[in-house]
Amino acid sequence: MSTTTTTYPKQTSSVSAESIQIERRSNLSYEEFKKEYLFPRKPVIITDATAKWKASNWTPEWFKKTFPDKMVSTDFGEMRMDEFIDAITADTDKPGPFLREQPLAEVFPELIDNVLPTPSYVTPNWLGGNYLVGPITQRLNRESHIEVNFCGRRIFPYLHIDDLGVHAFITQHYGDKHFVVYPPDQEPYLYRVNKDRFSQIPDVDNPDLEKFPLFAQAKPIRIVLHAGESVFMPCGWWHTTRVPGTSLSTVISVSNSSNWSELVNYLENNSNHPKLAPLFSMYLRTIGFFKRIFN
Ligand SMILES: O=C(O)CCC(=O)C(=O)O
Numbered sequence: 001m002s003t004t005t006t007t008y009p010k011q012t013s014s015v016s017a018e019s020i021q022i023e024r025r026s027n028l029s030y031e032e033f034k035k036e037y038l039f040p041r042k043p044v045i046i047t048d049a050t051a052k053w054k055a056s057n058w059t060p061e062w063f064k065k066t067f068p069d070k071m072v073s074t075d076f077g078e079m080r081m082d083e084f085i086d087a088i089t090a091d092t093d094k095p096g097p098f099l100r101e102q103p104l105a106e107v108f109p110e111l112i113d114n115v116l117p118t119p120s121y122v123t124p125n126w127l128g129g130n131y132l133v134g135p136i137t138q139r140l141n142r143e144s145h146i147e148v149n150f151c152g153r154r155i156f157p158y159l160h161i162d163d164l165g166v167h168a169f170i171t172q173h174y175g176d177k178h179f180v181v182y183p184p185d186q187e188p189y190l191y192r193v194n195k196d197r198f199s200q201i202p203d204v205d206n207p208d209l210e211k212f213p214l215f216a217q218a219k220p221i222r223i224v225l226h227a228g229e230s231v232f233m234p235c236g237w238w239h240t241t242r243v244p245g246t247s248l249s250t251v252i253s254v255s256n257s258s259n260w261s262e263l264v265n266y267l268e269n270n271s272n273h274p275k276l277a278p279l280f281s282m283y284l285r286t287i288g289f290f291k292r293i294f295n
């Protein structure tokens with residue numbers, strides 16, 4: 001989910017900050033998920049979505065023992081895995097390195113079977129597959145990868161909504177993760193960077209209210225995701241995170257009939273070929289129409 005300059009249409013949800021509590025659910029059937037959360041675009045924490053994943057046993061020590069000399073790409077540059085784990089488990093207030101938004105299949109191809117079976121909640125997922133137009137296929141497939149976030153105590157670098165109008169399904173494997181979440185109706189108070197998907201507010205817990213006075217009116221929803229739990233973050237919901245200690249999580253991005261129109265609008269508004277963009281949009285809407293029938 002890269003930080004390119006983009007235009008992003010206003011998004012909606014039937015849920016507002018006044019009415020929401022983020023529920024914890026287990027044994028949630030797909031039908032219930034669809035009706036209560038996916039289509040209403042309401043976040044939910046699911047406590048047992050990935051119970052069968054081998055990734056449930058991931059720990060920093062296990063990564064250090066299993067891949068000691070593997071080079072990983074962090075925001076402090078390339079590092080050996082054993083040094084990386086030492087740095088993110090050290091008891092220090094200084095921010096350590098962050099292995100951020102790295103595709104699992106590229107960084108740890110041997111661990112792909114650790115995130116199976118795919119939970120029904122992230123299906124169908126239309127981000128994979130071949131769309132017969134190279135740039136469209138590449139753009140969608142880029143978001144279809146499971147990403148890893150691995151770090152020590154720190155805040156996520158930005159309050160944002162996700163790229164391409166996707167929903168995110170974030171699973172915590174190790175440690176706790178504190179989320180600060182704002183429904184789409186809070187956007188007027190969040191100082192969105194013009195035509196982009198980021199807020200100008202660097203730290204929502206220490207905002208500069210002289211510079212960002214309207215932010216005082218924003219109503220955050222706070223949740224803590226524990227190891228073994230997943231959160232469904234619908235498209236258009238603003239979120240950022242903070243971890244009090246070592247944290248390891250994965251993110252699956254999802255697009256299907258519940259948010260396909262956001263993806264199509266996004267691509268149309270950000271096309272490098274403005275003249276062709278309406279044609280591509282029509283093409284993708286038609287594909288969506290048929291996928292909806294056959295999925
Ligand atoms: O896992 C996190 O801390 C946040 C991930 C996220 O929001 C993202 O990758 O877009």
Ligand SMILES: [Fe+2]
Nearest residue numbers: 161162168239
């Ligand atoms: Fe995100």
